[in-house]
Amino acid sequence: MPINAQLNWTPRDLDIFLLLAENGSFRRTATQAHLSQSAVSGVIARLEEALATRLFDRTTRSVHLTVAGQVFVEQAKLLSAQTLEAVQRVQQITQVQSGKVSIAALPSLAATVVPRVMARFAAQYPHIALQLHDTLSGPAFDLVRSGTVDLALTAANPDYADLDYTPLSADGFVLLMPLGHPLAKTQSPLSWLAVAELTHISMPLPASVRQYANTAFMTHGMAFQPRYEVEHIATIHAMVKAGLGVAALPELAAAFVQQGGVATRRLKGPDIQRPLGVVTRRNRSLSPAAQEILRMLRQETTSVLP
Template structure:
């Protein structure tokens, strides 16, 4: 007798049900057909696998041991089939991702366009949120992963460094620093800065380690202007109107290039912004999400395409 997947599943159905009648229904067999199958299986393995009486059927010691192996075999087969189906779902499927708003201006749309061209039937769901909210969406299982400046806590998140991007001081054309080629800590001393509400949550890498962006700016000598807004678009408008300067990651520069502003690079030795690929620890990414991850890690970082154009425009 050939011990097929079907035979193993019928054996497990009987071991779980404890009655031929119930197990036969689950296996879509007649009771006599199931009984004959189990008898042939016992002949094949050379020992009795079930104790039988008028009311119930229970596995023997050998039957229980065989059941453990049978469960592993069927589970492995199910996983193998699921993996193949995951591959096929690139013809359907979905990728849900959360991202901090600055990355959603130019850089990420370019990556998503490439992915959509390769896999047009895969549905893409994008949540542009604050860094704190991005982590919440990962934690809640709403998204497959997040692109975030915060890596999350190690016991619940897996975080891979995707890239580090430069930071810029964006100011109106008549600002004292507008003609500088690079901003240092000395340049920021006493300088009032505008902020978005996300500045507190944006982590930057400094010579003193990881810091919240606002704290890092104050440690460098900048002061609070008293202006705080919710969106990059509003921040760009305030800067263009001459109300002050602000900190902006390179990926956000296209948002400012639409208005009369200038972007001056902050010394990389002073601070940069890391961006992490963050997903829930212990949760396996779907095949579609893995495909998106591979494309993200292969793509040029911000500044090599869109942001460089924005810098050129902002300095005109």
């Protein structure tokens, strides 16, 4: 006889079957399961119908497993254990007790805001694995799009309209220069036009730093042509400190490298603001763990930037 194509049973049915197999009595099974004997009989009949075989031999005095019933006992135990494990794992995820959160972030954020948030999160949720990708804006969006990371903390980019972007804050621009530079003598903001002819060090496109610098100089009808292009902020800092040039950087990035030998002055005219926000996949829910670290990122970013 073929097995019913619709195995219409529940985990509760399996528990009742195992209970009956263990004690061999409909009456005791009904008592322990808080059911009527007819309800227990209905459960067993439903299982036997689904499997197209008898699971128990019944007499007026006893109930015994058939050969098929003995086989099914072992499988039912495995199914029950797997169901319990599945429920526990889901509960752990929803209660932020286990899982993994992957984040992409701009280098300036990955070196300042994000580590502090990760430390707080790890202290509160030690069983959640954290992964950080420090990368430029374009690759950060690509990592979200591919599902490699849960979210990205980066600058806005209209080229990725298929992803959700939620603004968090904005980052103004400053000029990073050697301490001995003539412009370091003033405390007043500098205009983009006033620094246009200086030797510049910047990041290559499509880095958001470069895009916003291009925009600032274009407002004055000038093309931004940096003498040097490097990908890492620490390298820019070292080159500026060595006197190779100046660099227009977001305030947060400059703060990260503003140690010794360099100075910063705010850039104005135009007042360029690099919006910073969170990128997620559209129509995809974040796990509770990812939602929690996002809450912490919002809090930390707001405390650092206006």
